[in-house]
Ligand SMILES: Cc1cc2nc3c(=O)[nH]c(=O)nc-3n(C[C@H](O)[C@H](O)[C@H](O)COP(=O)(O)OP(=O)(O)OC[C@H]3O[C@@H](n4cnc5c(N)ncnc54)[C@H](O)[C@@H]3O)c2cc1C
């Protein structure tokens with residue numbers, strides 16, 4: 001039995017562990033084109049701010065890998081040859097598989113503007129990108145950030161930490177408008193301003209110009225000019241699908257999979273950012289770019305590949321992140337519509353967050369300690385917790401477990417309701433009932 | 437945010453030195469390594485979190501450095517935290 005795993009991200013690694021937990025003898029080959037193999041991609045943000053050296057991003061030692069007993073091939077898979085049960089490596093050699101996992105992730109969408117290929121136009125996708133940013137960032141110089149979601153802020157914070165002056169261009173009138181509400185966007189924007197970021201609303205990049213091949217300024221649609229040495233962009237991501245072209249595997253925005261993470265070919269599985277997975281919460285197949293779902297999907301795919309039948313049940317997606325230094329947890333469905341600054345989703349993001357059904361909003365707190373609950377008929381369908389995180393874990397469990405909150409719903413809906421206390425009290429009883 | 441007192445988290449050294457140990461909510465972790473990097477005695481906290489195990493390490497100083505530095509609120513002390521099932 002030969003298992004082939006394409007991709008050395010968390011989905012791929014987790015699949016290797018799962019296969020080994022079932023099949024100790026089968027041959028496993030992992031193929032990845034990232035020269036650094038497996039590392040924490042969300043951790044890149046902390047590398048940029050200087051909280052971590054890059055060598056700390058690698059969770060595994062050589063011994064770990066040796067114990068898992070698999071072969072690693074640093075190469076690029078260029079095609080899947082289904083009729084041969086093989087993959088084409090670097091366009092030349094064939095490697096056959098019995099079971100194949102596609103865990104190739106997603107990549108940053110390109111910046112479609114004149115001058116985007118100049119030196120000094122950067123993105124934050126891989127460790128190679130982060131190192132490149134570190135090598136270009138200079139204290140006292142100026143950077144322009146465009147795009148949205150978490151990565152745009154991670155770039156902003158990273159460049160600030162490197163001593164750069166940062167202009168952040170927003171196309172609309174507020175940050176991350178289809179996930180955060182007005183108040184939350186403003187909290188984030190106020191903090192950015194306090195940190196010294198220069199925000200430009202309704203600002204559209206027209207072109208980037210350079211001198212001797214390097215960025216020297218940007219021009220906005222309204223004609224204004226910002227002199228700068230760097231342009232950093234995070235305009236969204238898209239699953240890496242080129243590999244399955246001509247393979248006739250079912251796809252939509254990502255590769256479509258069933259609950260076993262199996263594609264329309266029973267010997268081929270897909271997991272992580274590249275997979276589009278059925279979401280019982282909204283009844284649709286959705287994309288996430290989240291570490292933990294990628295890990296869980298890799299595990300379930302690995303078990304199924306090795307013959308242990310298991311189902312992946314997508315639960316309410318959540319992320320804990322820092323937005324302008326403020327710890328923020330986003331759970332379930334919290335917003336709707338489009339965001340002018342992003343095409344599709346970003347890193348650390350989920351399509352589900354914008355699928356707002358009929359729900360009523362209850363809010364409490366102001367400024368840095370803030371909680372927004374999305375209240376459905378009998379359950380909470382989403383929540384945002386900014387600042388104090390005490391209740392974020394209970395809320396995550398209550399939303400994922402669809403706790404029936406009928407007993408406190410009326411009180412939650414009162415104006416100025418003590419939301420935190422109500423949730424805390426409810427949680428204490430509910431968690432004993434469901435034995436958490 | 438007004439909260440019930442029992443929900444106040446306390447990760448100070450004094451209250452945990454006796455029997456406390458670090459536990460985690462593994463699904464929040466992104467394996468960034470901030471915890472392991474900051475542990476003064478080099479315990480690989482991140483590896484414990486991946487395996488969903490408590491840091492029951494004889495050399496752990498319960499200094500709270502990993503708990504305080506984790507950017508995603510993954511880590512807590514077992515003894516003082518009412519949210520988390522005891523694990524490990
Ligand atoms: C800067 C940044 C911040 C993030 N922040 C968060 C966050 O706050 N919270 C959160 O939950 N998630 C966050 N994420 C997202 C998270 O890292 C991803 O969801 C996760 O890494 C997905 O894992 P994966 O295994 O599906 O894919 P990836 O990690 O993308 O791995 C894919 C692998 O496939 C390889 N590959 C691709 N194509 C080929 C090919 N043709 N041949 C061979 N190899 C190939 C790549 O080199 C790579 O090794 C962030 C990501 C980034 C980059």
Ligand code: SF4
Pocket residue numbers: 460464465466467468469470471472481482485505506507508509510511
């Ligand atoms: S610091 Fe937190 S998120 Fe990072 S590896 Fe440690 S426990 Fe996980």
Ligand code: SF4
Pocket residue numbers: 458474475476477478479481491495496497498499500501502503
């Ligand atoms: S409490 Fe201190 S000694 Fe113990 S694991 Fe955390 S950082 Fe290390």
